[in-house]
Amino acid sequence: MALLSLNNLSVRYRGASLALDGVSFEVPENAIVALLGPNGAGKTTALRAISGLLSHHGGGEVGGSIEYDGRPLTGRTATRVRAGIAQVMEGRRVFPDLSVEENLLCGGFTRPRTGLGSGLDEVYALFPDLVGRRQDMAGLLSGGQQQMVAVGRALMSDPRLLLLDEPSLGLAPMVIQQIAGALNQINERGASVLLVEQNATLALALSSSACILETGRVAITGASRDLKDDPKVREAYLGQGVGAAA
Numbered sequence: 001m002a003l004l005s006l007n008n009l010s011v012r013y014r015g016a017s018l019a020l021d022g023v024s025f026e027v028p029e030n031a032i033v034a035l036l037g038p039n040g041a042g043k044t045t046a047l048r049a050i051s052g053l054l055s056h057h058g059g060g061e062v063g064g065s066i067e068y069d070g071r072p073l074t075g076r077t078a079t080r081v082r083a084g085i086a087q088v089m090e091g092r093r094v095f096p097d098l099s100v101e102e103n104l105l106c107g108g109f110t111r112p113r114t115g116l117g118s119g120l121d122e123v124y125a126l127f128p129d130l131v132g133r134r135q136d137m138a139g140l141l142s143g144g145q146q147q148m149v150a151v152g153r154a155l156m157s158d159p160r161l162l163l164l165d166e167p168s169l170g171l172a173p174m175v176i177q178q179i180a181g182a183l184n185q186i187n188e189r190g191a192s193v194l195l196v197e198q199n200a201t202l203a204l205a206l207s208s209s210a211c212i213l214e215t216g217r218v219a220i221t222g223a224s225r226d227l228k229d230d231p232k233v234r235e236a237y238l239g240q241g242v243g244a245a246a
């Protein structure tokens with residue numbers, strides 16, 4: 001059974017045209033799935049629908065359905081059903097005047113009381129760069145370190161599904177590799193990841209399957225290893241036209 005499934009999902013923002021038009025895809029248990037596509041394709045809208053944030057962005061009519069762990073993400077129980085989902089929004093959004101550790105602890109507020117500790121040790125093990133900065137104001141960190149705080153804060157709730165919106169945006173290659181390594185480790189420990197990325201090469205390397213959106217519809221979907229070799233995908237999304245080196 002899929003952990004998350006979008007079934008014929010449509011979203012229309014108030015006073016605007018359809019942002020998503022009959023989108024269906026799944027995130028299996030314990031998988032990394034990439035959600036790709038050009039600017040305006042509807043990737044962030046899909047994340048907002050899953051995390052329940054559409055109403056904070058001009059609302060919208062929603063059609064179709066989303067199921068998480070076999071239960072619908074609609075109606076009065078949706079907030080409770082979403083308890084296992086954590087999101088890292090585009091642009092990092094750390095609390096700049098709180099310390100690194102305070103930022104992380106904010107994310108642990110809904111952590112299940114498993115008796116396994118606060119989660120801080122796991123986050124510091126994933127991102128050793130943060131250990132020496134734990135008492136520093138998060139706003140003073142580099143962009144890459146702030147992204148580590150944002151991902152770490154989401155992990156503090158011990159989610160089964162992590163939603164990430166453009167985690168590599170504006171970061172140096174070495175930092176991107178660290179974040180990618182952390183996502184692999186999170187996945188190895190059993191969590192699923194839905195990864196929205198403009199960097200399709202990175203996303204296809206990290207994920208087992210991918211869904212490519214274009215103007216609100218699913219254009220291509222399949223196993224990431226197949227999509228990496230698909231001439232249409234290479235030309236349109238990987239910047240590798242016919243005859244380009246692999």
Ligand SMILES: Nc1ncnc2c1ncn2[C@@H]1O[C@H](COP(=O)(O)OP(=O)(O)OP(=O)(O)O)[C@@H](O)[C@H]1O
Pocket residue numbers: 013014016018019037038039040041042043044045046057058
């Ligand atoms: N709050 C909003 N109100 C009205 N229209 C919106 C709103 N947010 C997004 N849209 C529109 O919905 C469509 C999908 O936007 P969305 O941000 O989901 O795309 P995206 O694939 O995430 O793009 P990007 O890669 O540029 O972030 C676009 O046409 C956009 O203009």
